[in-house]
Amino acid sequence: MLSANVLSQILYVSDPGNNAVNAFSITEATGVLSVVPGSPFSLGDRPGAPAGLAVSGNLLYVGNTDGPITGFAIGKLGALSPLPGLPIPAGVAPSGLLVVPLPATGAAKFLYAADFADPAGGIWAFTISSSGALVTVPGSPFPTVLSGGPSGMEWSGNTLYVALKSAGSVAAFSISPTGALAPISGSPFAAGGGASSLAVAYGFLLAMNSSDKTISSYIIGPGTGILHPVAGSPFAKGAGSGEISFSLSGILYMSDAQSEDIAAFTVDSTKGLVTAIGGSPFPVSGGPLALAVVSYPASDAP
Numbered sequence: 549m550l551s552a553n554v555l556s557q558i559l560y561v562s563d564p565g566n567n568a569v570n571a572f573s574i575t576e577a578t579g580v581l582s583v584v585p586g587s588p589f590s591l592g593d594r595p596g597a598p599a600g601l602a603v604s605g606n607l608l609y610v611g612n613t614d615g616p617i618t619g620f621a622i623g624k625l626g627a628l629s630p631l632p633g634l635p636i637p638a639g640v641a642p643s644g645l646l647v648v649p650l651p652a653t654g655a656a657k658f659l660y661a662a663d664f665a666d667p668a669g670g671i672w673a674f675t676i677s678s679s680g681a682l683v684t685v686p687g688s689p690f691p692t693v694l695s696g697g698p699s700g701m702e703w704s705g706n707t708l709y710v711a712l713k714s715a716g717s718v719a720a721f722s723i724s725p726t727g728a729l730a731p732i733s734g735s736p737f738a739a740g741g742g743a744s745s746l747a748v749a750y751g752f753l754l755a756m757n758s759s760d761k762t763i764s765s766y767i768i769g770p771g772t773g774i775l776h777p778v779a780g781s782p783f784a785k786g787a788g789s790g791e792i793s794f795s796l797s798g799i800l801y802m803s804d805a806q807s808e809d810i811a812a813f814t815v816d817s818t819k820g821l822v823t824a825i826g827g828s829p830f831p832v833s834g835g836p837l838a839l840a841v842v843s844y845p846a847s848d849a850p
Contacts, residue, residue: 557795558626559841560608561803561810561832563588564597569610570832571626574841579799579812581830589628591618599664602645603841604657607631607680611642611661619680633681638672639663639689644745646701647676648708650725658727662698662710663689669696669719671710673727685727692719693736700745700791702753707773711755712736713744718755718766720773737775739764740782745791747800752778752820756792756802761785763792763802763813765820778820785811785822795841799825808832 557574559581568591571584591598596614603609608620608628616635620628644662659682661672670689674682692698697714708729710719717736721729740757743764747754753775755764762782766775790803800813800822809829813822 557797557841558584558622559793559795559801559810560601560603560626562598562601562610564599564613564805565833567591567594567597569598569601569608569620569628571628573626574795574797574799576797578827579795579797579801579825580827581810581832584626586627589620592630596641599641599643600645600661602647602659604647604659604676604680607676609634609645609647609659609682611638611645613641613643615640615642617642617645617659617661617674617682621680631680633679636674636682636684638674639670640665642672644699644701644711646703646708648703648723650727658685658723660701660708662701664697664699664713666698667695669693669698669712671698671701671708671721671729673729675727687728690721690729693717696736700756702746702748704748704751704753704768705771705773707732707768709746709753709773709775711739711743711746713742713758716741716743716757716759718743718746718753718775720775722773732773734774737766745802747792747794749794749798749800749815750817750820752815754792754794754800754815754820754822756785757782763800763822765815765822767820780821783822785813785824793841801841802829803832804829 568588600611619631642661650656669692673685696712740760742759
């Protein structure tokens with residue numbers, strides 16, 4: 549359930565067909581989606597298309613298939629306005645983005661970008677400045693595996709997880725105070741075919757396997773970040789060619805660009821089991837890919 553000071557949540561979805569970002573408000577009790585006024589929000593006249601989304605406070609960052617990362621300021625009702633000082637180069641095709649707080653204090657934040665087309669499977673790392681501008685971390689990009697096809701990412705504690713779509717596995721890195729990455733013991737960990745998107749829920753890591761049409765669920769080893777499959781994993785999910793994202797209301801959303809819809813699942817908080825909710829999937833036009841969920845405190849209500 550939502551915490552007491554949360555008024556509503558917004559789900560952002562990339563729209564490659566229109567080179568834009570769609571925005572939906574989430575109904576708390578049911579998880580049903582409603583279009584935010586002004587949506588879709590255009591990325592302008594670019595040769596590529598939006599492929600990855602990440603939220604940092606009232607900022608939304610967008611990866612693009614032609615290489616750069618751009619950004620938007622988020623308004624109270626979920627509307628988006630362009631952020632000055634961007635775009636910034638981020639390899640060939642930053643298809644997955646993730647914001648992570650500084651592990652030691654949480655005072656600083658890093659933005660990680662998975663470059664799907666990089667031959668070394670590179671992960672770009674940036675420090676997010678107070679203005680929302682991005683500064684490249686020394687040593688970036690950090691390699692995963694050759695031709696691994698890194699895409700979706702998630703984090704837990706001091707560990708960054710990366711879905712390797714072409715390798716059918718999940719890479720895991722420890723995060724230093726500077727934002728630099730180092731592989732942890734046992735990485736990468738086996739997943740299903742086409743592992744392309746990750747989410748963390750109740751201490752479990754969830755991986756969407758687009759080729760197998762399943763969702764893998766792992767217990768995250770306390771203090772180590774090592775992944776252990778839960779009983780019954782992987783779970784059948786039907787189609788799915790986009791991303792998964794977990795909301796504070798306990799719903800796991802999954803986009804599908806091919807069938808043009810968004811599916812929704814519950815995640816068992818003690819066992820990590822994944823189950824579809826009633827009424828799912830919800831139709832969405834434009835070939836939805838990337839997802840991002842934003843929560844609004846009651847103090848920000850208009």
